Amino acid sequence: MAISARSLVARRAIATENGPKNFANSWFWLAVGAALLPFGVFQTILPLAAWCAPVFLLRFSRTQRARVAVPVLALVHYLASMISLRGGLIPEDLLAFYALGGVLGVLPFVTDTVLRTRLPGWARTLVFPSTAVALDWAFGLSSLGTLGSVTYSQFGFASLTQLASVTGIWGITFLIVWLAPVTNELWEHGFDWRATYPAVIPFAAVLLLTILLGELRLAFFESTVPTVRVTALTPDRELSLGVRSATGAALASGDEEVRAAARAQYEPITADLLMRTRSEARAGAKVVSWSEAAALVLKEDEAALIGRARTLAREEGIYLSLGLVVQSRTDRHPFAENRAVMIDPSGQVVQDYFKTVHPLGEAEYFAPGPGVIATTDTPYGRIATVICFDADFPALVRQAGQARADILLVPSNDWQPVDTIHARAATYRAVENGLALVRPTGNGISIAVNHLGQTLATADYFTTPALTMVADVPTRGVATVYARLGDTFAYVCIALLALLGAAALAAGRIGRR
Incomplete structure (x- = not known):
């Protein structure tokens, strides 16, 4: 009663x-x-x-x-x-x-x-x-x-x-x-x-x-461990203007004339990214990460591009993460690959991550990756990588926390109405998993934070033609309850x-x- x-x-x-x-x-x-x-x-x-x-x-x-x-x-x-x-x-x-x-x-x-x-x-x-x-x-x-x-x-x-x-x-x-x-x-x-x-x-x-x-x-x-200089690069805005809309529709047909025209437009963007990467390495960067889809490359040109990047990484002694969209010659889905390829200072490819989540129509072109986050041990801590929208899924990113990663690279590509909130949302993954996060972002806000979510650096793609963000990032993360219990x-x-x-x-x- x-x-x-x-x-x-x-x-x-x-x-x-x-x-x-x-x-x-x-x-x-x-x-x-x-x-x-x-x-x-x-x-x-x-x-x-x-x-x-x-x-x-x-x-x-x-x-x-x-x-x-x-x-x-x-x-x-x-x-x-x-x-x-x-x-x-x-x-x-x-x-x-x-x-x-x-x-x-x-x-x-x-x-x-x-x-x-x-x-x-x-x-x-x-x-x-x-x-x-x-x-x-x-x-x-x-x-x-x-x-x-x-x-x-x-x-x-x-x-x-x-x-x-x-x-x-x-x-x-x-x-x-x-x-x-x-x-x-x-x-x-x-x-x-x-x-x-x-x-x-x-x-x-x-x-x-x-x-x-x-x-x-x-x-x-608050972190008192040594830091490493990390540089985030996005493609030159003027060079990139109109490239996707001008060349994307007919590439899968395999028409040599169309693909040759696309190659001619892609090369200046890639060359500029490689040149700026070398410049940042000589300025002291030990890790350089390109934004998502920073470089567009035809499948038949992929090996040559990665070869150039391997040579650069070896000559400059850096870890280099390439944000690539590799466009296949096929009439079947998937028509392209959205990847982040990391090269170590010896010139070896140590990560080749395929984007897991493709929202808002991207799935029409890309197949989802396996959803397994690779990590690489470096003198600057253990580095993991996800791409853009992957960072909106805490359970996926938690793999990095479980692996005790110290730095998470999140190459991204946004659009202006959601650029600020999307950058801020990603910072919560750093707090959840006790790691530093660096998010190079085309068409949006690049940001770097430490394991407490405190901003180390930020830059707006729309205020500079060729965005370069530099941050001194802690090389050691911390264990968190969330990484353990999810x-x-x-x-x-x-x-x-x-x-x-x-x-x-x-x-x-x-x-x-």
Whole structure:
């Protein structure tokens, strides 16, 4: 009967919320939440908006009937996706993505509505964030990975970011979204501390402890190991202008005239990259990494290009990672290979990584790689490589953490609407796996960070014709809990949601007796 009594108290509290004044005000809170929601993900990020938007939208959900709240909130999330992306995806992906955003966005409100009245105050605050983490994790399995996670809005909140070394991004998502039900518990009880402290104290304690431990990690775990000079190169923008659109369509046909024209356009870009690589090596760089698809090369010319790079690496004594798109002569898929080829100072090829994830139409041209991250031991630490969107999949990149890599190269190629958030998202892989990360990026933001996610260097492709970013990178990483346990926190949230659902179901049955 005790469970039934608590359920009855909760239902009376909710009924009180649906008075005429609160019913009218709920539309105001909807407007506030809807205005903030687009600024929590993708573009034009306002970090505080990510915390506040769910608070006001949950207020609306709890003061409206479900048949009104659910479709309205689905529409709000649909529109928020349109605003936050606004040109970030190619047109054929937009409608499906926005619709998915509407459906997934409203599900935490649905579970909150269904379960909360049958659970005690402290327990019902866990329904909303557990659902959000479960959905965040599930969406991370899509071709866009975790790029849409609200966690990435907190770039710059360094003490909070350190939580990723333990829970991955899922713990940060949980904390951000947990604020909404806790605040609404206070709101629904007239901010009466005596009635709500069992719900408020756990949230406040976990948040404060997270920030405190994060500050301690920043203060006492800063890297003091030797560094290595790493240079990130992108192709000359003027030389690259129009090359892909002018030559890409007919290459697979095998027409010699078309392929000869493509070769003539590719050679100046490759020659420029090799020349700049040599210059950076003589300036002190020990590792040089090109951006994704920096050099386009025909399959029949691949061996010659790699041979030139091997000679350069041997003569200059550097580790050189080539970002290549190798275009085959074939009428069958795959038509090209997206690769990162690393050459050591002896001139040997020590890595040949094929990009694993090909989003937004790339899969029409490329086959996925095997998804195995190779590592190479060097005098400057153990170096691993992934390519661009691969870094949006924490479970994939975790291979580098498990292998105790010290430096992760992430050659990338972006597009302007998502260049900033994509660069920031990649930095969380460094914190999760306790390694330094260098991300040379064409058509975007190049960035280098240490294992704490602190920025070592950054450069914007659109502000210089031939982008060269130089960073002194720590040569030793650190072990992390996330590298060992992976997405365990996300699985715990999924299990917790199932347990809360079972408890609510049991409470409902007892209450009917």
